Amino acid sequence: xxxxxxxxxxxxxxxxxxxxxxxxxxxxxxxxxxxxxxxxxxxxxxxxxxxxxxxxxxxxxxxxxxxxxxxxxxxxxxxxxxxxxxxxxxxxxxxxxxxxxxxxxxxxxxxxxxxxxxxxxxxxxxxxxxxxxxxxxxxxxxxxxxxxxxxxxxxxxxxxxxxxxxxxxxxxxxxxxxxxxxxxxxxxxxxxxxxxxxxxxxxxxxxxxxxxxxxxxxxxxxxxxxxxxxxxxxxxxxxxxxxxxxxxxxxxxxxxxxxxxxxxxxxxxxxxxxxxxxxxxxxxxxxxxxxxxxxxxxxxxxxxxxxxxxxxxxxxxxxxxxxxxxxxxxxxxxxxxxxxxxxxxxxxxxxxxxxxxxxxxxxxxxxxxxxxxxxxxxxxxxxxxxxxxxxxxxxxxxxxxxxxxxxxxxxxxxxxxxxxxxxxxxxxxxxxxxxxxxxxxxxxxxxxxxxxxxxxxxxxxxxxxxxxxxxxxxxxxxxxxxxxxxxxxxxxxxxxxxxxxxxxxxxxxx
Numbered sequence: 190x191x192x193x194x195x196x197x198x199x200x201x202x203x204x205x206x207x208x209x210x211x212x213x214x215x216x217x218x219x220x221x222x223x224x225x226x227x228x229x230x231x232x233x234x235x236x237x238x239x240x241x242x243x244x245x246x247x248x249x250x251x252x253x254x255x256x257x258x259x260x261x262x263x264x265x266x267x268x269x270x271x272x273x274x275x276x277x278x279x280x281x282x283x284x285x286x287x288x289x290x291x292x293x294x295x296x297x298x299x300x301x302x303x304x305x306x307x308x309x310x311x312x313x314x315x316x317x318x319x320x321x322x323x324x325x326x327x328x329x330x331x332x333x334x335x336x337x338x339x340x341x342x343x344x345x346x347x348x349x350x351x352x353x354x355x356x357x358x359x360x361x362x363x364x365x366x367x368x369x370x371x372x373x374x375x376x377x378x379x380x381x382x383x384x385x386x387x388x389x390x391x392x393x394x395x396x397x398x399x400x401x402x403x404x405x406x407x408x409x410x411x412x413x414x415x416x417x418x419x420x421x422x423x424x425x426x427x428x429x430x431x432x433x434x435x436x437x438x439x440x441x442x443x444x445x446x447x448x449x450x451x452x453x454x455x456x457x458x459x460x461x462x463x464x465x466x467x468x469x470x471x472x473x474x475x476x477x478x479x480x481x482x483x484x485x486x487x488x489x490x491x492x493x494x495x496x497x498x499x500x501x502x503x504x505x506x507x508x509x510x511x512x513x514x515x516x517x518x519x520x521x522x523x524x525x526x527x528x529x530x531x532x533x534x535x536x537x538x539x540x541x542x543x544x545x546x547x548x549x550x551x552x553x554x555x556x557x558x559x560x561x562x563x564x565x566x567x568x569x570x571x572x573x574x575x576x577x578x579x580x581x582x583x584x585x586x587x588x589x590x591x592x593x594x595x596x597x598x599x600x601x602x603x604x605x606x607x608x609x610x611x612x613x614x615x616x617x618x619x620x621x622x623x624x625x626x627x628x629x630x631x632x633x634x635x636x637x638x639x640x641x642x643x644x645x646x647x648x649x650x651x652x653x654x655x656x657x658x659x660x661x662x663x664x665x666x667x668x669x670x671x672x673x674x675x676x677x678x679x680x681x682x683x684x685x686x687x688x689x690x691x692x693x694x695x696x697x698x699x
Contacts, residue, residue, distance in 0.1 A: 225257070332452060517530060649670075
């Protein structure tokens with residue numbers, strides 16, 4: 190029982206504390222105050238079970254302190270200390286809700302009787318609160334970290350429900366996505382499996398937004414027997430009912446108070462279904478037996494993907510993406526590293542699209558795609574956002590393509606083939622037998638930017654491609670895209686991208 194003493198006389202306060210410590214080692218004085226104002230602050234801060242307070246104190250007396258505590262909704266029990274001359278005040282305190290009073294001088298026997306009475310009252314109140322708790326609500330409170338006294342909950346489970354919470358028990362978690370509408374069917378499948386174990390008590394509890402269900406199992410059934418049933422009956426039933434992303438984790442728990450931390454670990458372990466497979470029950474032993482390799486990014490696939498996006502030949506993108514997905518399963522890699530690789534690869538594709546084809550980028554970009562990969566549990570959930578992105582690129586790139594006039598198309602092709610040479614608007618217009626003014630007007634109208642800006646952006650995009658896919662020096666890259674002066678090239682590059690060529694390589698190529 191946690192106690193706070195509120196008394197203005199130091200000697201009396203210390204005497205109370207000494208008496209309390211002699212009566213029962215379970216009685217702990219956790220705070221002291223010398224008047225009612227300080228008492229309120231300490232009581233709010235420490236949430237004691239009992240307050241022992243003098244009635245008469247400076248600044249704020251015991252009765253005013255009690256009134257303020259009740260106004261604040263604090264139902265802490267209070268025992269007042271009073272002299273014979275304060276008897277009427279003590280009676281007022283009882284009317285205000287104090288549970289008892291003691292007359293000074295206080296003896297050990299008085300203190301012992303009072304504290305034991307308070308403790309009995311507290312226990313009776315707990316029992317009254319607990320008598321309507323179901324086992325499921327008890328376990329739910331422990332999972333949520335809301336329990337006050339784990340020992341009281343253990344006793345309740347034993348006495349009222351016959352559940353020995355001091356023994357090891359088994360804990361399973363079922364993960365599915367978007368199953369809110371089928372909760373009853375899910376519970377029916379779980380119940381059919383659990384009912385096969387005679388004498389085992391089990392409890393099914395919904396957990397975190399209906400995406401997960403917790404099963405607690407108490408009894409003598411072996412861990413391997415439960416694992417086999419969950420694999421051969423439960424998972425097969427779920428997959429047959431088209432719950433393709435169903436994953437089950439299973440572990441044993443030593444103590445009821447470890448339920449919350451054990452469940453947290455079990456939830457994290459579900460990620461290993463990307464390696465072990467959704468057909469198997471995920472257990473700590475299976476994970477421990479795995480020999481994992483260090484994940485290294487597939488540089489060639491990355492470089493091929495970069496070249497494909499820069500050339501805007503999206504027909505090859507699907508091949509590179511499938512190659513990346515296959516690579517991630519060539520060896521046994523830690524699932525968190527695989528997830529990180531998928532996020533990095535997908536983010537790179539999106540970033541490159543934004544850089545090279547903004548119109549296509551705005552047509553396919555979804556803000557939650559990286560979050561979906563990050564939150565994925567199964568292999569299918571990890572790969573689907575990336576595959577959907579590629580499919581959308583294939584569909585949208587056709588609708589994003591613009592139809593230009595023959596003159597503008599010829600100019601665009603000339604830039605594509607000869608961007609690395611000196612290309613003036615005057616020269617091209619002369620070759621096409623039209624005036625520079627007319628060509629400039631038509632180009633600006635159809636492309637949405639003037640010829641010089643378009644040529645600069647095209648050259649810089651080619652420079653980015655070379656910086657990402659080769660180890661060439663900056664002057665070599667500059668020459669290759671039509672700039673004889675590397676310093677001027679660097680200035681144009683920074684103005685266009687916001688980075689110097691060196692910074693660009695460091696940030697995006699590493």
